Amino acid sequence: MSIPLFDDAAPRLHSLVEELRRAGAIRSVAWAEAFAKVPRHIFVPEWYGQEADSRGITVWRRHDAADRDSWEAAVYSDQTLVTALDPETAERVDERAWTGIPTSSSTLPSLMAGMLEELGVADGHRVLEVGTGTGYNAALLCARLGDHLVHSIDVSHDLVEAARGRLASAGYRPHLAAGDGQQGFPGDHAPFDRTIATCSVPRIPAAWIEQTRPGGMILADVAMGIEGGLVRLTVDEEGRAVGRFTATTGRFMPARSDAHAYRHPGRAPYAPRAGCRSASLTAGDIRANYPFRLLLAFHLPGAELVYHMDDGTGATSLQLQRRDGTWARAPIADEPTTTVTYGGSADLWRRAEAAWQWWNDHGRPAQERFGYAREADGHHYAWHIPDGHRWPLDI
Numbered sequence: 217m218s219i220p221l222f223d224d225a226a227p228r229l230h231s232l233v234e235e236l237r238r239a240g241a242i243r244s245v246a247w248a249e250a251f252a253k254v255p256r257h258i259f260v261p262e263w264y265g266q267e268a269d270s271r272g273i274t275v276w277r278r279h280d281a282a283d284r285d286s287w288e289a290a291v292y293s294d295q296t297l298v299t300a301l302d303p304e305t306a307e308r309v310d311e312r313a314w315t316g317i318p319t320s321s322s323t324l325p326s327l328m329a330g331m332l333e334e335l336g337v338a339d340g341h342r343v344l345e346v347g348t349g350t351g352y353n354a355a356l357l358c359a360r361l362g363d364h365l366v367h368s369i370d371v372s373h374d375l376v377e378a379a380r381g382r383l384a385s386a387g388y389r390p391h392l393a394a395g396d397g398q399q400g401f402p403g404d405h406a407p408f409d410r411t412i413a414t415c416s417v418p419r420i421p422a423a424w425i426e427q428t429r430p431g432g433m434i435l436a437d438v439a440m441g442i443e444g445g446l447v448r449l450t451v452d453e454e455g456r457a458v459g460r461f462t463a464t465t466g467r468f469m470p471a472r473s474d475a476h477a478y479r480h481p482g483r484a485p486y487a488p489r490a491g492c493r494s495a496s497l498t499a500g501d502i503r504a505n506y507p508f509r510l511l512l513a514f515h516l517p518g519a520e521l522v523y524h525m526d527d528g529t530g531a532t533s534l535q536l537q538r539r540d541g542t543w544a545r546a547p548i549a550d551e552p553t554t555t556v557t558y559g560g561s562a563d564l565w566r567r568a569e570a571a572w573q574w575w576n577d578h579g580r581p582a583q584e585r586f587g588y589a590r591e592a593d594g595h596h597y598a599w600h601i602p603d604g605h606r607w608p609l610d611i
């Protein structure tokens with residue numbers, strides 16, 4: 217399908233840039249100019265909107281220039297747009313809809329702008345982006361820095377080739393590679409002044425530290441099971457990356473080690489129900505407080521937070537769980553206290569309550585009050601910046 221000429225979309229692009237400036241996501245003239253130069257619709261010729269079918273199963277409906285007005289309106293709005301489904305899991309349900317697992321998206325423009333501002337690039341900086349996806353962010357980096365300084369890698373060869381074509385049609389030719397970006401960029405392009413990732417990682421990979429010059433920065437989403445967040449780290453001469461969680465919040469799809477669907481880590485079967493008790497920490501407290509969820513991830517490394525639906529009643533709970541089969545859950549309800557049901561040890565929710573107590577006693581710190589470091593030996597940890605209290609994150 218041919219892509220409509222850019223001139224038609226210019227007013228919409230202008231409005232998007234103004235919206236991002238007003239929202240404070242674009243804060244500098246340099247990034248406002250870069251955003252104003254790059255037509256997003258070239259990078260998102262089609263996107264998949266989430267719907268539920270009559271059985272409540274998620275289906276992804278394709279939108280493209282066939283319905284030009286709504287496609288262009290979405291592309292030039294501040295929305296994340298899913299752009300690829302894993303071919304191994306996607307099944308066609310009608311002419312324009314599929315089930316399946318999303319494997320790529322064009323990131324929320326305000327998040328992208330906020331991250332690019334956080335990245336603190338200067339003229340002449342060499343940048344590595346992990347997660348090429350549509351190529352839109354790579355194009356923004358090219359518009360800001362020049363093609364020869366921009367390097368971008370995606371685990372999917374097909375996505376890289378599609379991005380290469382779109383980048384060329386927008387006039388950009390950055391260095392692109394296909395492969396697992398957790399291993400860095402292949403060849404001898406390092407060192408980079410800045411490394412930015414638009415897929416999340418469970419810890420900052422050693423290769424990113426090796427390929428970022430001392431004094432250079434890494435900006436990435438560290439996913440720690442229960443929660444994760446964007447960290448902005450400076451690499452030092454000893455091969456450490458040290459910094460803090462950023463005020464900009466945003467989460468990304470996890471890095472995959474190959475181009476297809478995510479592999480699920482093995483877990484023991486759920487332990488049988490062992491009891492219930494009343495508790496002061498409610499599902500609502502956890503859901504409403506992002507910095508607390510981050511702290512909970514520090515307290516319970518390796519644990520996960522999921523929604524659980526009761527087969528009989530259909531009631532939904534928020535469930536903490538561990539790979540050893542231990543679980544504890546509280547109903548999603550608007551109440552000051554709750555009843556927690558658990559399987560395995562009763563300790564899981566108690567530890568969450570201890571974290572809640574800690575967070576309240578310390579004045580409910582926001583995520584920027586927490587540091588994050590990866591040491592040269594691979595250990596990683598978080599700490600509370602005001603008093604240095606530290607949580608090891610190794611599982």
Ligand SMILES: C[S@@+](CC[C@H](N)C(=O)[O-])C[C@H]1O[C@@H](n2cnc3c(N)ncnc32)[C@H](O)[C@@H]1O
Nearest residue numbers: 320347348349350353370371397414415471472
């Ligand atoms: C949110 S999308 C990236 C959005 C992109 N920056 C853009 O502007 O369109 C995340 C991307 O990370 C890619 N990805 C996942 N695991 C990866 C890995 N190990 N190495 C490199 N890219 C990976 C996915 O294929 C996906 O395209």
